[in-house]
Amino acid sequence: MSEAQPILRLDEATIKFGGLTAVNKVSFELNRGDIFGLIGPNGAGKTTCFNLITGVYKPTSGEIYFQGQPIGGLAPNKIATRGICRTFQNIRLFSALSSVENVMIGAHLRHRVPLVGALLLAPNSVAETKALQERSMHLLELVNLADYANHRSADMSYGKQRRLEIARALATDPELILLDEPAAGMNPQEKEELLYTVRRIRDELNKTVLVIEHDMRFVMGLCERIVVLDHGEEIAQGPPDAIRNNPKVIEAYLGEPA
Amino acid sequence: MKSFWPVRLASIVGVVALCFALDRAVLAAAPAQYRLLILASLFVILAVSLNLINGITGQFSIGHAAFAMIGAYTAGTLSKNPAFASMPHPQLLAVMTLLGALVAATFGFIVGLPSLRLRGDYLAIVTLGFGEIIRIVTNATESLGGSYGMPVAPKVQFLWWSLLLMVACIALCRNLLKTTHGLTFLAVREDEVAGLAMGVNVTMTKVVAFVIGAAFAGAAGAVLAHTEAFISPRTFPMEMSFIILTMVVLGGTGSITGSALAAVVLFAIPEYLRTLTDAQGKAYEMNAGLFMGILVAIMIAVAASKWIQTNVHEKGKKLGFYAGAWLAVIPLGFLFQTILHLSPTLKTLAFGIDILRYAVFAVVLIALMLLRPQGIFGHHEIGWHWFRKRPVPATEGGAA
Ligand SMILES: Nc1ncnc2c1ncn2[C@@H]1O[C@H](COP(=O)(O)OP(=O)(O)OP(=O)(O)O)[C@@H](O)[C@H]1O
Ligand SMILES: [Mg+2]
Numbered sequence: 001m002s003e004a005q006p007i008l009r010l011d012e013a014t015i016k017f018g019g020l021t022a023v024n025k026v027s028f029e030l031n032r033g034d035i036f037g038l039i040g041p042n043g044a045g046k047t048t049c050f051n052l053i054t055g056v057y058k059p060t061s062g063e064i065y066f067q068g069q070p071i072g073g074l075a076p077n078k079i080a081t082r083g084i085c086r087t088f089q090n091i092r093l094f095s096a097l098s099s100v101e102n103v104m105i106g107a108h109l110r111h112r113v114p115l116v117g118a119l120l121l122a123p124n125s126v127a128e129t130k131a132l133q134e135r136s137m138h139l140l141e142l143v144n145l146a147d148y149a150n151h152r153s154a155d156m157s158y159g160k161q162r163r164l165e166i167a168r169a170l171a172t173d174p175e176l177i178l179l180d181e182p183a184a185g186m187n188p189q190e191k192e193e194l195l196y197t198v199r200r201i202r203d204e205l206n207k208t209v210l211v212i213e214h215d216m217r218f219v220m221g222l223c224e225r226i227v228v229l230d231h232g233e234e235i236a237q238g239p240p241d242a243i244r245n246n247p248k249v250i251e252a253y254l255g256e257p258a
Numbered sequence: 259m260k261s262f263w264p265v266r267l268a269s270i271v272g273v274v275a276l277c278f279a280l281d282r283a284v285l286a287a288a289p290a291q292y293r294l295l296i297l298a299s300l301f302v303i304l305a306v307s308l309n310l311i312n313g314i315t316g317q318f319s320i321g322h323a324a325f326a327m328i329g330a331y332t333a334g335t336l337s338k339n340p341a342f343a344s345m346p347h348p349q350l351l352a353v354m355t356l357l358g359a360l361v362a363a364t365f366g367f368i369v370g371l372p373s374l375r376l377r378g379d380y381l382a383i384v385t386l387g388f389g390e391i392i393r394i395v396t397n398a399t400e401s402l403g404g405s406y407g408m409p410v411a412p413k414v415q416f417l418w419w420s421l422l423l424m425v426a427c428i429a430l431c432r433n434l435l436k437t438t439h440g441l442t443f444l445a446v447r448e449d450e451v452a453g454l455a456m457g458v459n460v461t462m463t464k465v466v467a468f469v470i471g472a473a474f475a476g477a478a479g480a481v482l483a484h485t486e487a488f489i490s491p492r493t494f495p496m497e498m499s500f501i502i503l504t505m506v507v508l509g510g511t512g513s514i515t516g517s518a519l520a521a522v523v524l525f526a527i528p529e530y531l532r533t534l535t536d537a538q539g540k541a542y543e544m545n546a547g548l549f550m551g552i553l554v555a556i557m558i559a560v561a562a563s564k565w566i567q568t569n570v571h572e573k574g575k576k577l578g579f580y581a582g583a584w585l586a587v588i589p590l591g592f593l594f595q596t597i598l599h600l601s602p603t604l605k606t607l608a609f610g611i612d613i614l615r616y617a618v619f620a621v622v623l624i625a626l627m628l629l630r631p632q633g634i635f636g637h638h639e640i641g642w643h644w645f646r647k648r649p650v651p652a653t654e655g656g657a658a
Contacts, residue, residue, distance in 0.1 A: 054455060080457035088455075094448035096512075097441070105445045108438040109457035115466065118439035119430045123262045129437045172457055 005068050007032045007176055007208050008084075012062035013052055013072070022048040024232040025062065030176070035202055035209045037223035039216075039243075041252055044229040046212045047089055050178050053210075054086050055079040067175070081109060083175035087165040087182060089212070095154035099145055099164050102153050103136035104129075106171030139167040143197060158185040163194070170201065177201065179211040183218050191215065195222055220244065228252070273425050281418035292417055296485050298525045299420040300478040303427045305505035305521035306514055307474035310431055312503070313511035314440070315467035316447025317373045318382045321389025323498035325472040328365050328392065329358030329479030330489045331402060334410040337484070347414045351484055355423065355477045362476020363469045365392075370468030374461050389499055397491045407490025414484040423481065424518075427474045431514050443467060447512070551594030555587040 006029040015023045023045040030036050038046050051057045053064055058073035065071065071079055085106070094102050111132060117125040140146045143163040148156060153164055162182055169177055179198070183191045195218065201207050213219045219226065220240040228236040228243060230252040236243055243249055284292050308322045333354040336342055342350060372384045397405045434440040445453040446463045453460055483489045505524050509516030562583040570576045 056451070056455075076451075076454035077457045077459050080455055085457075086455055088452065092449050092452040092455075094445050094452065096448055097444060101441055101444075104438055105441045105453070105458065106456045108442055111438075113437075113439075115439055118437040119433055121433035121436060125437050125439070132438050168456065 006030055006065075007034075007067060008053070008210070009065040010049075010053075010062070011065065013049070013059050013064055014061045015048060015052055015057055016060045021232050023052060023229075026227075026229065026232075026234045027062075028227045028234070028237060030208055030210060032175075032208055033202060033206070034225065035198065035211065035223050037219045037226035037240075038210060038212045038229065039214070039219055039226060040229035040235075043231075045232040046229055047180055048232075049229070050086055050180055050212065053079075053178065054084060080172055080174075083173075084178065085169040085172045085174035085176075086178035087162070087169050087180055089180040089184070091158075091161050091165060093153040093161055093164060093168070095152070097153060098150050099140060099153050099156070099167075100133060100136050100149040102164060103139055103168050103171045104132050106168040107132045107136050107139075107173075109172045136167075136171060139170050140164075142170070142200070143167045144193065159187070159190045162186065163197070166197070166201075170205065170207070174207065176208045176210065179209065179213075181212055181214060183213055183215050191218055194218075198222060274422065277418040277421040277425070280421060281416070284417060293415060293485065294529060296415060296417050296420045296481070298522055299417070299424040300482055300485075301502070301505070301525045302424050302518045302521040303420075303474050303478040304502045305509065305517040306424075306427050306431055307471040307478075308502050309506045309509070309512070309514060309517040310434075310443075310474075311467050311471040312506050313513065313517065314431070314435070314447065315443045315464060317464055317467065318378055319369075319373070319385040319468070319471075320382050320503050321385040321387075321499050322471075322475055322502045323494045323496070324389035324392040325362040325366060325475035326479030326482065326498075327396065327489075327491075327494040328362045328472075329476030330410075330483035330493070331396065331408070331479075332358045332361040332476070333480035333483040334408050334489050335402070337410060337412070343411070347412060348416065348419070350412070351414045351416060351419055351481065354480045354484060355419070358480025358483075359473040359477040362479065363473035366468040366470075366472020366476075367465060369472070370465040373464045373468065386496075386499070390496065393491050393494065393496075403490065405491060407488060407492070410483045410487050410489055412484070413487035420478075420481050420485075423474075423477055428514060428518060430470070435514070444512075548591055548595045550598060552587060552591035554594050555590035558590065559583045559587050 008030040010027050010029075012025040012027055013023060014021065014025050026045075026049060028036075038049060040046055048057070052059055052072070055071070055074050055076040055078065063070050063072045066079070066082055066084060069082070071082065071084075074082075094105060097105075111128050113122065113125040113128050116122075137146065137149060140149055143166055145160060145163055145167065148160060148164075153161065156164065162185070166177075166179065166182060169179075182198070183194055186194060198209060198211070199222070202209055211219070211223065213222075220243075223240060225239055226237070226243045227234060228246075228249050235248045235252060236246045238246075284295055304322060304326060308319065311317050311319045311322075336357055337350065337354055342353060345353065369385060369388050373381050376384060396402050402408060434443065442453070442458045443463055445456065445458050446460050446467075450460050479494075482493075486493070501524060502521075505521040506517050508524065509518070509520030563580060566576060566579045566583065570579050
């Protein structure tokens with residue numbers, strides 16, 4: 001039963017900001033283990049879709065189901081607890097903290113000694129912190145940042161910060177991870193490594209991945225299915241080959257000056 | 259891990275013994291300073307507890323004195339109750355401290371609520387307003403003594419108690435930062451949106467910070483009430499909130515040790531200047547001139563160090579440059595003193611006793627904000643790791 005049901009389902013999800021309908025009746029489904037792409041020209045409503053799924057905004061109408069449960073309008077931290085985590089297009093790291101501390105904050109979600117234990121520095125609290133630190137180090141290794149564990153996150157390069165965001169999101173041990181333009185600002189070699197990392201996240205960590213990306217080569221090479229938005233509307237959905245040759249998609253991109 | 263409880267127990271016993279020993283030592287060697295040291299430790303508590311709210315959790319709260327005031331009036335009112343009044347003094351003080359903390363924590367919860375919706379400047383205005391409301395209401399409440407204030411009986415002055423309280427406050431905050439729990443507080447400070455996305459319960463974290471911060475301020479207030487044996491709205495003026503805030507900002511927002519150190523220094527400076535009489539005028543004028551001169555020289559040395567840090571890369575050369583810059587402080591100080599004394603107007607302007615008290619404060623602050631806006635210690639703690647080579651994250655370090 002739970003194998004057959006989609007892990008994430010958007011059912012005519014809609015959000016309006018005043019007169020602007022940023023996301024208009026968008027529906028799509030992700031199955032467990034998918035690497036799913038969300039593309040579209042600038043301002044199409046992709047990031048807003050992520051914000052709806054992660055609870056930053058409440059849908060004006062429509063519903064979002066995660067593992068069969070409606071989650072539209074739940075608080076973002078509740079949704080993270082249910083098992084959806086994300087990265088941010090405009091990188092939002094805890095800048096004054098080190099890389100490993102950033103990841104540990106993600107990791108705190110799944111283990112928790114009561115606050116009193118922390119205040120009194122009880123042995124289990126210390127042990128927990130140690131365990132989380134180790135787990136975080138493993139995740140830093142996964143994204144090739146182990147050597148930067150103690151670096152202040154704000155001082156690292158753009159590409160490293162993006163990878164750190166992925167490690168931090170993974171640390172919450174999500175079922176579904178949302179990546180908002182993870183390859184932006186990366187050089188070709190970094191992109192190649194990222195491609196490999198995302199595949200590992202799916203194959204080795206058994207996560208489902210939803211990715212927004214402008215780099216078409218990257219998206220087409222990575223995703224098995226893609227949904228295309230334009231002006232908040234869903235204009236196409238399907239495997240990469242079908243999307244590439246879809247006249248509506250070509251028009252949406254060519255009609256765009258950018 | 260197995261040796262945890264014996265070590266913990268030993269360190270607690272050690273701290274208690276140390277507090278008692280200090281208490282006795284001060285009584286024997288400098289009884290005149292006994293009360294001042296109690297007040298200083300209370301200010302450390304106030305600064306460190308505000309640092310939890312402002313520096314660690316990033317909620318811009320001013321008006322911290324109000325929580326101390328609530329604790330003080332709680333103690334002042336309840337200690338009149340015969341059931342408490344008959345207690346031996348140590349028990350009485352302990353109970354009053356606890357009750358002051360509880361009542362202040364309740365108010366902390368209420369003040370914490372707006373922080374869930376308001377950010378930055380707006381929250382600052384609300385907390386400032388809260389502080390003023392508490393003061394004005396007390397001023398107008400006859401049963402609390404109104405503007406005349408209220409005598410608090412019995413007068414209980416225990417340095418050991420305020421020291422213990424201070425250690426507890428510092429230890430709790432420091433423990434917090436050693437665990438992942440503490441990291442979630444820092445996450446709220448750094449980026450709420452990202453924190454939420456990582457599952458941090460931002461609401462809860464903010465309220466907890468306010469409740470704990472207010473509780474310690476309330477405890478300090480209760481001790482203050484019994485130390486002074488008299489409280490009035492004038493004991494807790496708006497300036498007091500600003501001074502506490504200054505201690506936190508000066509020490510480096512987020513740095514516990516920085517806040518504590520800044521609290522001691524900022525408490526000591528005006529107290530020292532207060533002890534000066536006109537009879538000491540001449541000598542004092544010279545000292546003050548030198549003090550101001552050295553202050554200016556230090557500012558220059560800090561600026562120079564910054565320049566050296568970025569521009570000189572060879573290790574030996576760097577060390578020499580640093581030494582030169584800091585050695586120059588003393589002669590430069592004397593030079594500036596001479597210059598100041600050349601002009602009679604500058605002299606009177608700078609060295610009127612009252613003016614100077616504020617001037618020193620202001621100059622220190624301005625200098626700091628110009629040279630090091632993140633506070634003297636920034637987000638860092640003072641500790642043994644300064645002497646280690648490897649950089650250590652906030653969550654690592656020696657246990658207990
Ligand atoms: N909070 C908001 N208030 C008002 N308008 C908003 C808000 N958030 C997004 N929008 C608008 O919604 C539209 C979609 O924005 P969104 O950020 O989702 O685009 P995007 O597809 O992620 O684009 P890009 O590729 O540039 O990141 C834009 O026109 C944007 O201005
Ligand atoms: Mg976007």
